Amino acid sequence: MTGKRRHRNCHRRRKRVNSRCAQARLRFPKSCMNHLLREGHYSHRLSSSTPDFLAAILEYLISSILELADNEARNDCRKRITPQDVDMAVCNHPELSRLFRNASISQQEELMIPGFQSLPGVLEASSQNQNFSQLR
Template structure:
C-alpha cells in the first residue's frame, strides 16, 4: 500500500465524486402549468387540444396559456353577470340555462360576442312587438251622451 499523494488524491476524488446511481434526487412535486400561470382552467389540456386540432404546424406553450386565460376570463364574466341577474330577480341561488341566456342577451358586450350562440334550455328573451300591443281606448265620450238636449 503506497500512500503517495497521487493515490490519496485519486481515492478522495472518487469517493466524493457523485455518480448518477449514488445521487439521491430530492423528490419535488411537479407543478402544473395552470398553477405556474395562476389559472384554474387546465393549460395542458388546452395545449393538447390546440396541437390535436392542427390549427398551426407548431404551438408554443405561451399560446396555450394565453388561450386558457382568455377562456377563464370569459367564463367568469358570464357567470358573474348571470349570478347578478339571479340575485336581482330573487330566483334563488341557482344559475339556470335560462338565467344565463337572459343575462348574456341583456349585456351589450357579451350579447355581441355570443349573438349566434344558442344555449340549450335557455329560451328566448321575451319581447312583444309594438304593433301587437292592445290599442288604448280613447278617453273621449260619445257625442250622444255628452250633448245637452235642446229644449
C-alpha cells in the same frame, strides 16, 4: 469521531411539484388547451405560451358571464343560476351579446330575447317528444 458526517442537505424538505396550471395561476387545464389546439389543426406551429393565453381568455370570459348570471339570479331572489340567467346576462351585455350572437344556450326551453317569435313547428315537435317520453 470516526463516524461519517451527515450532510446538511439530507433533511431538506422536498419541493412540492406544481402543475402547469398552478404555475400559470389558472383554473383551466393548460394541457387540455394544448391538446385541443393541436387536434384542431389551427396552425402548424404553436408557441408554448399559446395554451396559457387561451386558458386565461376562457377563464376571464367564463368568470364575467357567471358574475353577470349570478346578478340576474339574485335580482330574482334565487340562489341557483339557470340557463335562462346565463342567456339574459349575455343578451343584456353589449359586448358579450355581439360575441355570442350565433351561439345557443343548451337546456333552454324558449329564447328570452324580446321581440323574438319562435317557430310554431319547433315548439310543437318538442312538446310531442316530451309526451312520447312520458308514455314510455
